[in-house]
Amino acid sequence: MVKQERAARTRRSLIHAAAEVFAEMGFVPASLGAISARAGVSNGALHFHFANKGMLAEAVEAEAAATVRRLTEAARTRQGDSLQSVVDAMHALIGALAEDVVVRAGFELAGDIARRTESPLRREWQHWVEDSLLRAQRAGALAEGVSWKDAARVVVAVTVGLEVLGVEDASWLSRQSVTRVWELLLPLLTDRRELGSLVSSGSRTPGVVPPRAQPWLAQPER
Numbered sequence: 534m535v536k537q538e539r540a541a542r543t544r545r546s547l548i549h550a551a552a553e554v555f556a557e558m559g560f561v562p563a564s565l566g567a568i569s570a571r572a573g574v575s576n577g578a579l580h581f582h583f584a585n586k587g588m589l590a591e592a593v594e595a596e597a598a599a600t601v602r603r604l605t606e607a608a609r610t611r612q613g614d615s616l617q618s619v620v621d622a623m624h625a626l627i628g629a630l631a632e633d634v635v636v637r638a639g640f641e642l643a644g645d646i647a648r649r650t651e652s653p654l655r656r657e658w659q660h661w662v663e664d665s666l667l668r669a670q671r672a673g674a675l676a677e678g679v680s681w682k683d684a685a686r687v688v689v690a691v692t693v694g695l696e697v698l699g700v701e702d703a704s705w706l707s708r709q710s711v712t713r714v715w716e717l718l719l720p721l722l723t724d725r726r727e728l729g730s731l732v733s734s735g736s737r738t739p740g741v742v743p744p745r746a747q748p749w750l751a752q753p754e755r
Contacts, residue, residue, distance in 0.1 A: 597639025
């Protein structure tokens with residue numbers, strides 16, 4: 534049991550170290566030596582858990598995807614088939630991109646064309662947004678004439694845009710930035726009678742915090 538726990542800790546340390554190195558350097562320049570040194574383990578210990586750099590990248594993406602699923606499931610549990618669930622989920626995802634290096638590295642790896650492999654991470658987010666907006670439309674939460682497909686394309690495109698821009702400028706990943714996006718989108722997506730019940734800054738529920746999530750980066754108002 535002790536050996537199993539130690540092995541699990543080493544694996545988690547390697548995934549976290551790999552995420553840090555991938556986020557800082559990118560997939561191609563990152564080396565296994567740099568990752569093992571960051572994790573504080575030997576190259577032999579690294580190879581015991583991961584045969585190559587590609588497997589490490591896949592493990593980072595898998596952990597990032599698990600975190601995203603926890604965030605989206607929590608939003609739907611709290612808000613049901615409403616637009617608020619999509620608002621809250623985007624806030625949670627962008628917050629994780631700002632504070633969780635594994636999530637950030639996972640999305641960066643997903644967009645790294647040098648890997649020449651298809652990542653499920655962005656696709657999972659897209660499918661959740663599509664499903665959520667279809668549910669919202671069936672529940673009568675979308676404005677007349679608004680297509681859930683069109684709404685989903687906009688939400689996904691904005692999310693990916695914030696993610697990519699946030700790599701160079703963290704202010705794109707601030708709560709204020711996401712709030713302003715929804716201040717523009719919500720009046721277009723929902724019936725005016727429902728608009729007053731929606732919170733563009735996200736509905737914050739005490740105690741609902743996914744693993745490793747931290748308070749958002751404090752960004753100055755612009």
